[in-house]
Structures are given as structure tokens and as C-alpha cells.
Amino acid sequence: MEIPVIDMEKFDLREGSIPNLLQLSECxxxxxxxxxxxxLINHGITTQQIENVYAGSSLFFNLPEELKNRxxxxxxxxxxxxxxxxxxxxxxDKPDLHEAYLIRTAEDLPSKDLTAEDLQRKDLPGKNxxxxxxxxxxxxxTESLHSSLKILSSVILDALSLAIGxxxxxxxxxxxxxxxxxxxxxxxxxxxxxxNPDAAQTSIRFNEHCxxxxxxxxxxxxxxxxQGQDKDGNWFDLTPEPDSxxxxxxxxxQFYSNEKYKALVTx
Numbered sequence: 001m002e003i004p005v006i007d008m009e010k011f012d013l014r015e016g017s018i019p020n021l022l023q024l025s026e027c028x029x030x031x032x033x034x035x036x037x038x039x040l041i042n043h044g045i046t047t048q049q050i051e052n053v054y055a056g057s058s059l060f061f062n063l064p065e066e067l068k069n070r071x072x073x074x075x076x077x078x079x080x081x082x083x084x085x086x087x088x089x090x091x092x093d094k095p096d097l098h099e100a101y102l103i104r105t106a107e108d109l110p111s112k113d114l115t116a117e118d119l120q121r122k123d124l125p126g127k128n129x130x131x132x133x134x135x136x137x138x139x140x141x142t143e144s145l146h147s148s149l150k151i152l153s154s155v156i157l158d159a160l161s162l163a164i165g166x167x168x169x170x171x172x173x174x175x176x177x178x179x180x181x182x183x184x185x186x187x188x189x190x191x192x193x194x195x196n197p198d199a200a201q202t203s204i205r206f207n208e209h210c211x212x213x214x215x216x217x218x219x220x221x222x223x224x225x226x227q228g229q230d231k232d233g234n235w236f237d238l239t240p241e242p243d244s245x246x247x248x249x250x251x252x253x254q255f256y257s258n259e260k261y262k263a264l265v266t267x
Contacts, residue, residue: 001228001236003246004031009042011155024155025162028247032163036249036264037228037238040217043152043245049145050219053189056138061099061191067134073102086193103142103187146187149217153185156215156247164257171214171256186213192225210263211250218246229265238266 006027011020031038060068065085073082084100154172161170208229220226220240227235228248238246254263 001035001230001234003037003039003236003238004035005039005041005244006031006247007041008044008152008155021155021159021168022162025159028156028159029163031247032160032249032253032261035228035230036262038247039241040152040245040247041243045145045148045152045219045245047243049141049148052137052141053145054221056135056141057101057189057191059135060101060138061193063134068099071101098190098192100191101189103146103189104185142187146185149187150185152245153217160215160253164260174256175214208265208267210254210265211248212252213250214252214256215250216248218248220246227267229267231262235267 004027006024008024011024028038068083069085071083073084081102081104084102086097086099157171157175158168161168161172164170218226218238220238222240222242224237224240226238228238229235240246248264248266249261251263253261
């Protein structure tokens with residue numbers, strides 16, 4: 001299956017100034033209706049921004065397990081930050097052989113959540129980001145990428161609101177805490193280390209699933225391997241291409257659109 005390509009250069013990415021927002025909404029509507037995904041090009045995220053974050057995450061994931069576990073995800077229902085170890089997650093009968101790090105920047109924490117000062121506490125379970133001395137430059141690189149992704153995400157939310165026949169601010173308003181103007185955005189860094197072939201008997205890389213979000217902006221390395229499922233149940237490659245980001249429809253947009261769009265199943 002050919003993934004629809006959307007050239008974001010045609011649209012003004014500045015928040016609050018989108019003269020072609022309706023045209024973008026039509027492109028997203030067509031892509032999500034047909035395939036549940038789109039390939040974004042000229043999206044405003046630089047290659048250097050992505051490579052800087054990859055470099056930091058690679059350093060972190062290659063640390064000894066005891067060091068990584070200092071930043072372990074708390075495992076609480078309302079916990080959205082920290083390290084998730086190999087085999088911790090499970091979307092099916094077998095544990096998933098990947099590890100991840102979940103990050104939110106302080107600016108996006110709702111007022112009822114942790115403060116920036118809280119995030120610096122040594123005793124806080126599920127640290128938001130590893131200490132700067134442990135992975136030099138990772139925090140700065142991640143915050144830079146997050147800032148650019150935030151702009152892109154806001155544009156997409158507004159366009160999808162129009163695509164489902166709502167006011168421009170409709171979806172953005174559903175992503176804010178009550179009484180808070182800040183919206184929920186999360187960066188998830190995934191790592192798939194080499195495994196023993198025998199491990200396939202008792203575990204799996206990543207069980208098929210739909211993302212638990214409104215949409216996903218997928219930034220891949222050049223290894224590939226991820227697939228999506230079309231309406232007929234056939235699998236197609238979500239092939240990484242240089243300087244592109246793949247946009248995936250997820251569970252919340254299926255709900256918000258009254259199932260006009262279906263969350264893309266990936267594996």
C-alpha cells in the first residue's frame with residue numbers, strides 16, 4: 001500500500017496563523033479515511049534535532065541496567081514519565097522485547113501535576129529525564145525536539161478538528177486539563193536491542209496494537225520493520241524515508257470522529 005504524502009511546506013506552521021488549514025484538513029481526512037496514516041514531509045523538524053535525540057537515547061539505553069532503573073517508570077496509572085525496561089510491557093500473551101523512555105517537558109505538565117522543581121528531586125520515582133551528567137546534552141536536545149513537535153502537533157489537531165466537522169479548537173480543548181491551558185503531549189523513545197532467536201518462543205518484539213493517543217508522530221531510524229494493517233487485514237510496511245515523519249491515527253481520534261477514522265493497527 002502506498003502511504004499518502006502530505007507536504008507541510010504548503011501550510012504555514014506558525015501557531016495561530018494557518019491560512020490553508022482547511023486544505024490541510026482535507027488532506028488529513030483523505031489519508032486517515034483511506035489508510036489511517038500519512039507521510040509528512042517539509043514538516044519543520046530538522047534532521048539535526050532528531051539525530052541529537054537519537055544520540056542521547058542511544059547512550060542511555062546502552063547504560064547498565066542498574067543505572068537505567070534509577071529512572072524507572074513508576075507503573076502508576078497517572079505516571080507518564082520514566083524508563084520502561086525490557087519485557088515490562090505486554091500487549092498480548094507474551095512480554096514485549098523492547099525498552100522505552102517516556103518524557104514530558106515541564107512546560108506541558110498540568111498545574112495539578114509535578115512542578116519543575118519536583119522533577120529535579122532525587123527521590124522522585126519515574127524521573128522525567130536522566131540527569132544531564134549521565135547523558136550530556138540529552139535534556140536540551142529533547143526539549144528542542146519537543147518544542148518543534150508541539151507546533152506541528154497543534155497544527156494537526158486544529159486541522160483534524162475541521163476534518164470531523166468541529167470548531168478549530170475542539171480537539172485542542174479536549175487535550176487540556178480542566179482549568180489549565182496546557183495540553184498533554186508525550187515523547188516516547190523506543191529501543192529494540194538484539195535478541196536471542198530462541199526468545200521468540202516466550203516473547204515478542206512488539207505485539208500488534210493501536211496507539212493509545214489521538215495520533216502518533218513516528219520518527220524512525222533507517223532500520224524499519226514496523227508495519228500497518230489495511231482495511232482488508234493485509235500488512236504493509238511503514239518504511240522510513242529520510243526527512244519524513246509518519247503520522248498514525250490512534251484510538252482517541254477514532255472515538256472523537258465517531259469512528260469516521262479507524263486507529264491504525266501496527267506491529
